Amino acid sequence: MTAPRRLGAPDAKNRTVLLDAAEQLMRDEGYAAVTSRRVAEQAGLKPQLVHYYFRTMDDLFLEMFRRGAEAMLQHHQRALKARQPLWALWELTTDAAGTAMTMEFVALSNHRKALRTEIARYAEMFRVEQIKTLTSAIERYDVDFDEFPPTVLMVLMTGATQVLVQEQMLGMTTGHEETAQFAEKWLTILEGERLPDDDWRAR
Numbered sequence: 001m002t003a004p005r006r007l008g009a010p011d012a013k014n015r016t017v018l019l020d021a022a023e024q025l026m027r028d029e030g031y032a033a034v035t036s037r038r039v040a041e042q043a044g045l046k047p048q049l050v051h052y053y054f055r056t057m058d059d060l061f062l063e064m065f066r067r068g069a070e071a072m073l074q075h076h077q078r079a080l081k082a083r084q085p086l087w088a089l090w091e092l093t094t095d096a097a098g099t100a101m102t103m104e105f106v107a108l109s110n111h112r113k114a115l116r117t118e119i120a121r122y123a124e125m126f127r128v129e130q131i132k133t134l135t136s137a138i139e140r141y142d143v144d145f146d147e148f149p150p151t152v153l154m155v156l157m158t159g160a161t162q163v164l165v166q167e168q169m170l171g172m173t174t175g176h177e178e179t180a181q182f183a184e185k186w187l188t189i190l191e192g193e194r195l196p197d198d199d200w201r202a203r
Helices: 013-029 036-043 048-053 057-080 085-093 096-109 113-140 150-170 176-191
Strands: none
Touching (some): 013 036, 013 057, 013 096, 057 085, 057 096, 057 113, 085 113, 085 150, 085 176, 096 113, 096 150, 113 150, 150 176
């Protein structure tokens, strides 16, 4: 029986450099540009090192996604603990950079089943935390649960913000300003004007 191929240490500097390079390529050129040769070139390392640290490109993509998802989970936790959690959640979900990367991973997941499963797992984690915070906020602001179910509101809010960011990336803006004004109007009704010192990102 052939012995398993030895892999580089998970905390090795070169491994992090390769992940950074792969992420930069995906941001700049899309997931199709992320090949072992291009990643090594971007990182300034030898191509064989890519497969020294990652058995397959699937492993590289999975690690890229997990690393980004864990960072985003921390952003969510900070945002949802802010003094104005609904404002913070709106700002987080309308972040163009994060949504752009998510779109690339979702497109890639059409070809890689393991990645699709992992995206769904993290998405469920995000949704559960968001619903908890939204439910707490609705209780705090004395909103009628029958009229405004937190789960439905969260799905609608997430869907709306994703569409806004995706369309902006395509250069489409019709209806965006009106939608943003509508959302900000209700956020102000619920939580008041946005507090300039409530910087959840700084925490």
